[in-house]
């Protein structure tokens with residue numbers, strides 16, 4: 623199928639070939655900008671619900687790798703954990719978008735994330751070559767955590783074995799990257815007392831992106847991006863800066879709260895761009911990295927972003943491509 627009618631004197635085959643070439647060459651400035659850069663990709667459980675999506679995701683990661691970027695995958699698996707908890711008859715609830723994790727539930731979380739989901743992602747990537755190495759956030763003390771305290775209606779609530787990342791030791795991950803591998807990391811961490819903690823995968827990805835000095839954090843989920851006034855209004859917010867995001871945070875709920883907090887922390891921690899994209903769209907990752915329009919919601923720091931793009935002939939379409947700005951918090955709920 624061709625994207626435009628053939629010009630006079632041009633065959634449909636020629637028109638199709640020209641379109642393909644134009645699509646490829648559109649990637650050139652982005653290839654040059656992100657060559658050799660570390661990109662942390664958070665793969666959410668809702669974006670891995672079909673075999674087709676998982677296979678396409680692995681292809682996108684390998685494409686980034688061959689294109690000269692250094693992808694690091696940090697994955698969740700919330701729906702997969704919930705399904706296993708159901709199967710073994712352990713109840714679980716969520717508070718502020720986080721799973722209340724009993725000791726019993728923690729065993730299941732660890733088994734599903736590190737033993738099942740991690741293995742599957744590694745296996746799919748390695749269909750293309752010996753690239754992916756799976757690790758848990760516990761390995762080599764990559765992620766250390768302490769028990770997280772959450773405030774609910776002005777009171778501190780105990781949500782069990784949920785970890786707040788206190789420290790990231792990225793050496794083992796950097797070593798894998800330097801060895802030409804693609805690290806695939808599950809969001810489980812250990813605390814000083816030796817206890818194992820369940821870390822929200824958005825939070826884990828953000829902490830790793832900061833510690834690795836990543837150029838981008840990209841989170842795949844099951845919506846187009848951040849909606850202005852969910853669920854009443856599903857108008858996509860394409861771009862927002864950290865001040866706009868700070869103002870918006872108190873109005874956010876469920877899964878989007880940890881996600882947007884994670885974006886904020888990443889950008890505050892020096893990552894120039896953090897994105898929420900629709901993981902249900904095959905290869906949305908490639909559309910985000912390699913096309914001028916991008917997709918989803920981008921949180922960016924203008925100064926860091928300009929520095930990231932410096933040295934590329936002053937061509938800054940990425941700062942202009944997300945034209946819509948965020949509403950103020952008063953407009954959102």
Ligand SMILES: Nc1ncnc2c1ncn2[C@@H]1O[C@H](COP(=O)(O)OP(=O)(O)O)[C@@H](O)[C@H]1O
Nearest residue numbers: 666667668843844845848849852875876877878
């Ligand atoms: N403002 C919002 N914009 C978009 N999605 C929202 C918003 N508020 C809550 N959500 C919910 O957040 C979900 C994504 O978070 P989550 O289920 O934790 O995904 P993942 O498993 O990918 O981390 C969406 O499916 C949607 O139901």
Ligand SMILES: CC(=O)N[C@@H](CCC(=O)OP(=O)(O)O)C(=O)O
Nearest residue numbers: 666667698699700720721822823
């Ligand atoms: C504390 C907490 O909520 N941990 C998450 C970890 C997995 C995760 O974050 O998975 P998604 O990215 O698919 O949501 C959980 O138990 O579901």
